[in-house]
Amino acid sequence: MVCMLICPVWAGSDLHYLIIKNMDKLAESLEGCVEEYFSGKEAQKARGYKCVINSKLSEDSLANLAAWEPAHGPFGFRHPWSQYQQVGAAMRSCAYCIEALHSSSHSEIQAPELMKRHLSEACIKLSSKSSGVLKELSACMESMQSSECLSDMVKEMKEAVEEVKSAMKSLPTQCNNEIGLEKDDDNMVMKRQSLMESMPLVTFVSLLMEISVKVEGVVEAVEKLGSLAEFKPSGSKF
Numbered sequence: 001m002v003c004m005l006i007c008p009v010w011a012g013s014d015l016h017y018l019i020i021k022n023m024d025k026l027a028e029s030l031e032g033c034v035e036e037y038f039s040g041k042e043a044q045k046a047r048g049y050k051c052v053i054n055s056k057l058s059e060d061s062l063a064n065l066a067a068w069e070p071a072h073g074p075f076g077f078r079h080p081w082s083q084y085q086q087v088g089a090a091m092r093s094c095a096y097c098i099e100a101l102h103s104s105s106h107s108e109i110q111a112p113e114l115m116k117r118h119l120s121e122a123c124i125k126l127s128s129k130s131s132g133v134l135k136e137l138s139a140c141m142e143s144m145q146s147s148e149c150l151s152d153m154v155k156e157m158k159e160a161v162e163e164v165k166s167a168m169k170s171l172p173t174q175c176n177n178e179i180g181l182e183k184d185d186d187n188m189v190m191k192r193q194s195l196m197e198s199m200p201l202v203t204f205v206s207l208l209m210e211i212s213v214k215v216e217g218v219v220e221a222v223e224k225l226g227s228l229a230e231f232k233p234s235g236s237k238f
Helices: 002-006 011-039 044-053 056-066 081-105 113-143 150-169 171-179 185-228
Strands: none
Touching: 011 044, 011 056, 011 081, 011 113, 011 185, 044 081, 056 081, 081 185, 113 150, 113 171, 113 185, 150 171, 150 185
């Protein structure tokens, strides 16, 4: 009672900022994984997805406690605390994909550098667009305001996915041209070997595109939270 009256510690507030912090770590982790893969340099931020995966118990506990708290700060009576759990679940679904992406980037079998170079620009762009959406969602939650640019950012993310798909389609031709393969039978073994060598890269890129789908799931969960919690229009003053 003394704690609540003198220096209150609200579970709801803790939950709100835990989700925001994890959202930022998820965005940084995605960027870090892709940077590591194409640069070959370790990025510590790439492991941020682990915090998201390991936070379920904390989120559930805080949500249960928050349901019994009175209105406080920007959180009104019957604030939709349970929806934070749905946001957390959507983030974990994304985090598991990033975990697989991170594992793929550290596989013992790696694609040749010329193949990676062919796809690096499109993949880095996609990771930037996807992480940008996550950062915008984090900002929306922190301000408890809707975003004017979120729909455009999601559209740009989808366009980046199409660019990656286009780059993937031209991968065999591009690589064959770079290593000088002809169409005679003597080189068929080399072509098949080239295809096998590309599989780790195909796996990595497929996971990256799947992450963009998971990010859309996070968007839907946050938008529902915004609707239930009645987030204000962008630029509003409380």
